Amino acid sequence: MSEIAVYAALFASAFLSATLLPGSSEAALVGLLAAGQGNVAALVAVATAGNVLGSAANWVLGRFFSHFRDRRWFPVDARAWERAVQWYARYGIWSLLFAWLPVVGDPLTLIAGVLRTDIRWFIVLVTAGKLARYLALAASFLWWSH
Numbered sequence: 001m002s003e004i005a006v007y008a009a010l011f012a013s014a015f016l017s018a019t020l021l022p023g024s025s026e027a028a029l030v031g032l033l034a035a036g037q038g039n040v041a042a043l044v045a046v047a048t049a050g051n052v053l054g055s056a057a058n059w060v061l062g063r064f065f066s067h068f069r070d071r072r073w074f075p076v077d078a079r080a081w082e083r084a085v086q087w088y089a090r091y092g093i094w095s096l097l098f099a100w101l102p103v104v105g106d107p108l109t110l111i112a113g114v115l116r117t118d119i120r121w122f123i124v125l126v127t128a129g130k131l132a133r134y135l136a137l138a139a140s141f142l143w144w145s146h
Contacts, residue, residue: 001037003037006032006038007046010025010043011047011050012050014029014048015051015057017054018050018051018055018058026137029043044131048131052126055122056122058109059113059119059122060113061113062109062111062112062113063116076110080103083103084104084107084111087108088112088115093112093117093125096122097126097128109122
C-alpha cells in the first residue's frame with residue numbers, strides 16, 4: 001500500500017469513527033504501527049485530524065438537524081441523547097475533552113452543536129482530548145512492542 005493510501009485510509013477510519021457510524025480508528029492506528037507503515041507522528045496527526053473533523057460533522061448535525069431528533073432515522077437514540085445532555089450539563093464545555101470516550105463521546109459532540117457551543121472552543125477542546133488519546137495509544141504500543 002502506498003504511503004498516501006495508508007494515511008488516507010487512516011484518515012477515513014478516524015473520520016467515520018468520530019461520527020455516529022461505527023468504526024475503530026484505534027485498531028487502524030495500532031495496525032499501521034504494528035506493520036511499520038508510515039511515520040508515527042504523521043499517523044497520530046492524521047488520526048487526530050480525521051477524528052476531529054468527524055466530530056465537527058456531529059457538531060454540524062446537532063446545530064442544524066437536532067429538531068429531527070424524535071424521528072426514527074435520527075442517528076442518536078433517546079438514551080444516548082439523554083446521557084450526553086446530562087454529561088454536558090454537569091461538566092459544560094470542558095466535557096468536550098472527553099469526546100473520545102466510547103458511547104457518550106459521539107452524542108456529546110452532537111449535543112455541543114445543539115447547544116451552539118462556539119466552534120472555535122469546540123475544535124480546541126476536542127482536538128486536545130483526541131490528540132492525547134492517540135498519543136497515549138501510540139506511546140503505549142511503542143513501549144510494549146520494544
